[in-house]
Amino acid sequence: xxxxxxxxxxxxxxxxxxxxxxxxxxxxxxxxxxxxxxxxxxxxxxxxxxxxxxxxxxxxxxxxxxxxxxxxxxxxxxxxxxxxxxxxxxxxxxxxxxxxxxxxxxxxxxxxxxxxxxxxxxxxxxxxxxxxxxxxxxxxxxxxxxxxxxxxxxxxxxxxxxxxxxxxxxxxxxxxxxxxxxxxxxxxxxxxxxxxxxxxxxxxxxxxxxxx
Ligand code: G6P
Ligand code: MG
Numbered sequence: 001x002x003x004x005x006x007x008x009x010x011x012x013x014x015x016x017x018x019x020x021x022x023x024x025x026x027x028x029x030x031x032x033x034x035x036x037x038x039x040x041x042x043x044x045x046x047x048x049x050x051x052x053x054x055x056x057x058x059x060x061x062x063x064x065x066x067x068x069x070x071x072x073x074x075x076x077x078x079x080x081x082x083x084x085x086x087x088x089x090x091x092x093x094x095x096x097x098x099x100x101x102x103x104x105x106x107x108x109x110x111x112x113x114x115x116x117x118x119x120x121x122x123x124x125x126x127x128x129x130x131x132x133x134x135x136x137x138x139x140x141x142x143x144x145x146x147x148x149x150x151x152x153x154x155x156x157x158x159x160x161x162x163x164x165x166x167x168x169x170x171x172x173x174x175x176x177x178x179x180x181x182x183x184x185x186x187x188x189x190x191x192x193x194x195x196x197x198x199x200x201x202x203x204x205x206x207x208x209x210x211x212x
Pocket of ligand 1: 010020044047076113114115116118169
């Protein structure tokens, strides 16, 4: 039986994957780099600097490190402005139902987001108290490495094979499988190869099957 649910945040519980995209798109537009929803798919789950590097690579643009820092900071300021307007209404449909089901099963939940803003987003959404542990992306290897997912399991002393991970990012599904957990993918199956189960949205998750 599964003992722990490990969640990604942006695009799984919070309607914030779009907000990251919009903030990056403004930077890409400024640089004259073509950047749309398709290209954004590869950025999901990727850390802040990695995301900027990927956008610059699309445009074949090279920038000095201090200029990259400046752009990444500007993107984050724009993103944080939106975060401060967030509330429980920004939970994705089905997120509450999923978290309630986890609690009803007596399972703890931990967070494996690559976002350094995750603690603030959890507070704004009103779900900070749901998580027994929040992995710190500043101190752990980024996805697709398994570290962010393994951190909560280690903290609670739970065998990774008794954990179920939830992800909307291709890199995240790879991370979950590298951690030897069951991977539930949220999105299009073609974007999430390797997932054990895929659902188009969080709302569509068959909870008995996900934990069965
Ligand atoms: C999540 C999102 C990414 C984002 C990353 C870093 O993984 O899916 O789009 O780039 O977190 O977020 P941060 O809030 O630290 O810039
Ligand atoms: Mg995500």
